Amino acid sequence: VAVAEAAKASDALRQNARDSQSVQDLLGNLVRDDYQQGPVSGLSIALQATSPQDFTDRMVMMDTVMRVRAATLRQLDTMIAQGQAVNAHLDAVRQQVSNLKVQAQAALAQATAARSAAVAAKTRLDRLSAAQARSPATGAPPQATGRRDTAQTEGRRHPLPRPLPA
Numbered sequence: 001v002a003v004a005e006a007a008k009a010s011d012a013l014r015q016n017a018r019d020s021q022s023v024q025d026l027l028g029n030l031v032r033d034d035y036q037q038g039p040v041s042g043l044s045i046a047l048q049a050t051s052p053q054d055f056t057d058r059m060v061m062m063d064t065v066m067r068v069r070a071a072t073l074r075q076l077d078t079m080i081a082q083g084q085a086v087n088a089h090l091d092a093v094r095q096q097v098s099n100l101k102v103q104a105q106a107a108l109a110q111a112t113a114a115r116s117a118a119v120a121a122k123t124r125l126d127r128l129s130a131a132q133a134r135s136p137a138t139g140a141p142p143q144a145t146g147r148r149d150t151a152q153t154e155g156r157r158h159p160l161p162r163p164l165p166a
Contacts, residue, residue, distance in 0.1 A: 002100055003097060005093045006093040006094060009086055009090040009093055010090060012086050013086045013087065013090060016083045017083065020079040020080065020083060023072060023076045024076065026072050027076060030069055030072065045059060
């Protein structure tokens, strides 16, 4: 899930970079036009107007150009902020993926240790079961039965002397 989120964030970052480039191109065009046309001010518009209608038309056009420039700058600022937010999100997702990998490795180590312990316990149980199957059915544990058999065998080999009659 985190890897999919990282891929999604990367895609969003690439799209934001493409959008930012188009806005920067538009901004570059506006700056180039300003440079080529020279500085434009309200005074130059008033002095170059040939009639009151021409003055009004020039002011409306200037207002429109200023609105477009302001909107372009706002859009560029928005794209920069979005890019920074996507970068921060991508960093967070990468950190989350890294943390999840560490947790997965720890869980794998625990599972491996548990599996080894289970195999060792099964081996002990199998040995115990085999030992019980080989021992006589006395109901006593195999070690105790073995000690009793040894004591009985030793008793037969070395009989204790009987007390002497008095």
